[in-house]
Amino acid sequence: xxxxxxxxxxxxxxxxxxxxxxxxxxxxxxxxxxxxxxxxxxxxxxxxxxxxxxxxxxxxxxxxxxxxxxxxxxxxxxxxxxxxxxxxxxxxxxxxxxxxxxxxxxxxxxxxxxxxxxxxxxxxxxxxxxxxxxxxxxxxxxxxxxxxxxxxxxxxxxxxxxxxxxxxxxxxxxxxxxxxxxxxxxxxxxxxxxxxxxxxxxxxxxxxxxxxxxxxxxxxxxxxxxxxxxxxxxxxxxxxxxxxxxxxxxxxxx
DNA sequence: GCCTCTGTTTGG
DNA sequence: CCAAACAGAGG
Numbered sequence: 001x002x003x004x005x006x007x008x009x010x011x012x013x014x015x016x017x018x019x020x021x022x023x024x025x026x027x028x029x030x031x032x033x034x035x036x037x038x039x040x041x042x043x044x045x046x047x048x049x050x051x052x053x054x055x056x057x058x059x060x061x062x063x064x065x066x067x068x069x070x071x072x073x074x075x076x077x078x079x080x081x082x083x084x085x086x087x088x089x090x091x092x093x094x095x096x097x098x099x100x101x102x103x104x105x106x107x108x109x110x111x112x113x114x115x116x117x118x119x120x121x122x123x124x125x126x127x128x129x130x131x132x133x134x135x136x137x138x139x140x141x142x143x144x145x146x147x148x149x150x151x152x153x154x155x156x157x158x159x160x161x162x163x164x165x166x167x168x169x170x171x172x173x174x175x176x177x178x179x180x181x182x183x184x185x186x187x188x189x190x191x192x193x194x195x196x197x198x199x200x201x202x203x204x205x206x207x208x209x210x211x212x213x214x215x216x217x218x219x220x221x222x223x224x225x226x227x228x229x230x231x232x233x234x235x236x237x238x239x240x241x242x243x244x245x246x247x248x249x250x251x252x253x254x
Numbered sequence: 255g256c257c258t259c260t261g262t263t264t265g266g
Numbered sequence: 267c268c269a270a271a272c273a274g275a276g277g
Contacts (some may be wrong), residue, residue: 074271088270099269102269111267
């Protein structure tokens with residue numbers, strides 16, 4: 001069964017090269033981009049370096065190869081840099097890095113009206129989450145001021161069974177669920193949940209579980225309740241749910 | 255070639 | 267007001 005995803009790459013209309021004199025087309029943006037860099041920009045080595053963009057009516061010229069290859073992103077849909085927190089994608093790494101700042105407490109404090117989800121440490125998240133998930137093992141690192149020791153992510157569409165992060169620790173736990181889709185606010189009387197964002201179609205959902213927990217049982221129960229609540233709401237027909245992808249990130253701090 | 259910082263423009 | 271897209275320039 002296929003589930004349209006709100007966060008998947010945009011529909012696959014072909015990528016046609018409009019470089020003047022070229023009529024090739026590609027099925028994915030990456031090979032398309034590589035084609036332009038290799039076949040049209042060329043290299044100094046091979047005596048075919050072209051520093052003028054001949055895309056359709058674009059005649060931009062550049063002093064260095066790196067400049068024009070960067071410019072070529074304008075003509076492609078290649079967005080290889082994906083925010084690990086909200087899954088927005090970007091053409092340039094620099095844009096993603098700046099975007100990550102919108103997920104910090106500092107940014108929130110400076111831009112009160114920002115609706116970006118705030119997480120404890122986006123930099124740590126971006127580096128470690130993908131490697132540690134879903135096993136969620138606690139890295140053997142000293143507690144930093146960010147106080148982030150472990151993170152795990154779970155796809156609600158898959159079986160989620162283990163929550164290894166805090167199994168044998170006393171810890172404060174923060175859990176952030178991040179996803180795309182249509183969600184209505186979690187019930188305000190749900191005890192361990194606080195909403196950070198407004199909710200409208202297509203907007204990011206987030207919630208946090210903030211509780212001081214003293215053992216894995218309580219920890220797992222709270223997370224289970226949290227996910228059950230989200231799932232229940234997702235299956236509630238009158239809310240016009242669409243399929244979604246939701247990841248739960250769990251941070252454990254000393 | 256890659257990274258970063260900076261500034262402008264654009265759009266919601 | 268906020269954030270993305272993009273270019274210029276320096277290291």
